[in-house]
Amino acid sequence: MPIYAVDVYSESNDSIIRDPHAQAVIVKATQNTGYVNPKCNHQWDLAGQLGKLRGLYHYAGGSNPETEAQYFINNIKNYVGQGILALDWEKAQNASWGDPTWAKRFVIEVHRLTGVWPIIYVQESALWQVANCADVCGVWVAKYYSMQWYSWSLPNMSVSSGAFAFLTGWQFTGGDMDRDVFFLDEAGWKKLANPENKKVEESKPSAPTPAPTPEPAKPKxxxxxxxxxxxxxxxxxxxxxxxxxxxxxxxxxxxxxxxxxxxxxxxxxxxxxxxxxxxxxxxxxxxxxxxxxxxxxxxxxxxxxx
Known part of the structure; x- marks a missing residue:
């Protein structure tokens, strides 16, 4: 049976995490090397209290990929092994958009630090930018039938996995909330999160500490x-x-x-x-x-x- 999930960030309402259709919650943790989601710990804890599977993602800023990977892991190191890790590869606010080497360098560094290969979130039309990760990572593709698909029923449409052998996940809505389906079971989710089945401490991890958020650059x-x-x-x-x-x-x-x-x-x-x-x-x-x-x-x- 597939797993239905939501992904959330600092402006997401808790009702999205509480949605009974969602069996899993993937929380934005960091972006580039100067931002930590101030609600990360709350959203992570709430999902856990509701008994949901969990994950954490880093939004690529396009600076040095090894440095961004280190920043991501340094801020969520107490959570590693408890949820899947993901790289969010999008055009907006990404200085390296179009660089087909960036994502591979990032995931290699994450794996070096944690022993975990993150999955990669990407729009279908940009699968070519992350194709060289297909030998080690799963892919989570964004493709919508429309922005008004306010339903947990999957739209009838084809979704490419590009160079990847299969789809790990599909984000199929993005209007009122980001709804996702992952084509694996609970054991598969946990295997992605903790591939070596390392013992994870049961005590509550310390919260990520938000880094100072730089003043946003004034739009040109x-x-x-x-x-x-x-x-x-x-x-x-x-x-x-x-x-x-x-x-x-x-x-x-x-x-x-x-x-x-x-x-x-x-x-x-x-x-x-x-x-x-x-x-x-x-x-x-x-x-x-x-x-x-x-x-x-x-x-x-x-x-x-x-």
Whole structure:
């Protein structure tokens, strides 16, 4: 029988951990080398009190991978062996996105420190970036039918495992909460967490100590050639209706395509002008596409953001 799980971070409500459908909880522990989730210990303890399987993940910042691995393990060393470990490999706030060597160096260092191979969370389209980990790690793929799939029933869709022999896990929703399914049983989960079956102390581990959180860098802003101000921001927008994708951020700009409801667009900047909030979509050869995502007057969104 598969294991259904949720993954949580500092802004997640405890109700997500308490959801009776979730048999396991994977908690964000660290990011880069300067952030510890201040709710990590609480979320870990709550999941344990509810009798759920547990895990911890590190969000890659793209700095030195060995240093990030050491930072991760140093902050969760008292939990090693009690839950699975995972690397969250995403584009946002990741300076090494696109580097196919980074994840392998990270997991090798984690294994050197703990004897545990972490699983790797990655979107399906970026499986190639972590393919060289397939000989030692499991893969946890993110792919959604839509951002409005507010259900624990699995959507009927194919999900690739790329170079990996099989899917270890699949994150199949990301709207109201991140729902996951892992294709293993409780014994398999515990084997990933503690492959050498080392004795784990029963006493409560000490809490990770949050490191000082540096002041976030102010987003870069600029004014384009037609006088519109843009602000740098990376994310994914999923449309909830048909929206035109254009070569410029004007309603008069020439059309690239009409996106159907449920289309996902990766964007790197936004601008509020001419009655709308516009997003900029990076495309090949240094070109960009543009689309509206929100009514600037009513603030009504035309989709969801992640």
């Amino acid at each position: 802003s600029w004014t384009d050639s037609v006088g519109d101000t843009w602000t740098e921001e990376n994310g994914t927008f999923t449309t909830n209706q048909a929206i035109n994708l254009r070569w410029g951020a004007k309603q008069s700009s020439s059309l690239i395509a009409t996106l159907s409801a449920g289309s996902e667009v990766k964007y790197d900047a936004y601008s509020r002008h001419d009655g709308y909030v516009w997003l900029r979509q990076p495309r090949g050869n240094g070109q960009y596409g543009y689309l509206v995502c929100r009514d600037a007057n009513t603030n009504e969104p035309f989709g969801t953001f992640k």
